[in-house]
Amino acid sequence: MSPEISNSVQKKIKELISRYPKKQAAILPVIHLVQRELGHISEDSEQWVADLLEISPVRVREVVTFYSMLSQKPLGKYHIQVCTNLSCSILGAEKLIEHLSHKLGIKPGETSEDGKFTLTTVECLGACEQAPNIMVNYDYYGHVDKEKVDQILSELDE
Ligand code: FES
Numbered sequence: 001m002s003p004e005i006s007n008s009v010q011k012k013i014k015e016l017i018s019r020y021p022k023k024q025a026a027i028l029p030v031i032h033l034v035q036r037e038l039g040h041i042s043e044d045s046e047q048w049v050a051d052l053l054e055i056s057p058v059r060v061r062e063v064v065t066f067y068s069m070l071s072q073k074p075l076g077k078y079h080i081q082v083c084t085n086l087s088c089s090i091l092g093a094e095k096l097i098e099h100l101s102h103k104l105g106i107k108p109g110e111t112s113e114d115g116k117f118t119l120t121t122v123e124c125l126g127a128c129e130q131a132p133n134i135m136v137n138y139d140y141y142g143h144v145d146k147e148k149v150d151q152i153l154s155e156l157d158e
Contacts, residue, residue, distance in 0.1 A: 002044065002048055003034070003038055003042060003044045003045045003048050004038070005034065005037050005038070005048070006037065009033055009034075009036075009037045012033060013030055013033055013034075013052070016029055016030065016033070017030065017052075017053075023052075023053050023054065024053050024054070024055050026053065027049070027053055027055070027059070027060065027063055028063060028067075030049055030052070030053065031049060031060065031063055031064060031070060032070075034048070034049060035070055035071070039074050039075055040071045040072060040073055040074045040075060041060075041064045041070055041071065041072055042072070043057075046060040046061055046064065047060075068081060068120075068122045068123070069081075069135075069138070074111070075111065075118040076111045076112060076115050076116050076117045076118035077115065077116050077117070078116060078117050078118070078136055078137060078156055079117075079118045079120070079135075079136070079137055080100060080104075080117060080118065080119050080120070080134060080135070080136050081120050081121070081122040081125070081134060081135040081136075082096050082097050082100065082108070082119070082120075082121050082122065082132075082134050083121075083122055083123070083124060083125045083131070083132065083133045083134065083135075084097075084121045084122070084123070085123050085124040085125075085128075086124075086128075087124075087128040087129075087131035087132075088124075088125075088128070088131040088132040088133055089132075090131070091131045091132045092132050092145070093121075093131075093132045095146070096132055096134065096144060096145075096146070096149060097119075097121065099146045099149055100119055100149060101119065103149070103150070103153060104117045104119060104153075106118075106119050107119070108120055108121045122135070125140065127140060127142055130142025130143050131143075132144050134149075134152075136152060136156070
């Protein structure tokens with residue numbers, strides 16, 4: 001079964017591929033566009049991308065499972081990732097997870113019933129000097145504490 005990718009996104013993907021000397025080199029931006037369109041990368045999507053780029057579906061799976069911003073499962077509207085690597089752990093990541101879990105009513109790996117929030121943990125977000133860090137969709141937040149979490153959540157509610 002083919003994923004439901006709109007004609008406009010399919011057109012964008014074809015234009016994107018045409019910019020690369022080899023279509024296989026476009027794998028990451030193509031997957032990114034598919035996820036933006038569908039909210040996650042299903043097995044059907046992996047096969048669709050593989051067919052399009054003339055590569056093995058396993059190659060697509062490797063990319064999808066390597067990058068923490070890509071997901072095989074549907075995500076909430078806001079994907080909150082809390083870094084639990086060393087610097088962030090030392091500076092309070094566990095307390096942030098507890099606070100977020102309490103506020104959102106979900107544990108890491110879960111999505112709220114209204115589909116608004118997904119909470120996950122992630123390995124180093126690459127901004128250790130600003131630990132503890134969280135990421136909401138594609139936005140980074142550093143030096144996060146409980147008050148900053150509350151502020152971020154209230155801004156997302158608006
Ligand atoms: S340890 Fe959290 S950003 Fe590096």
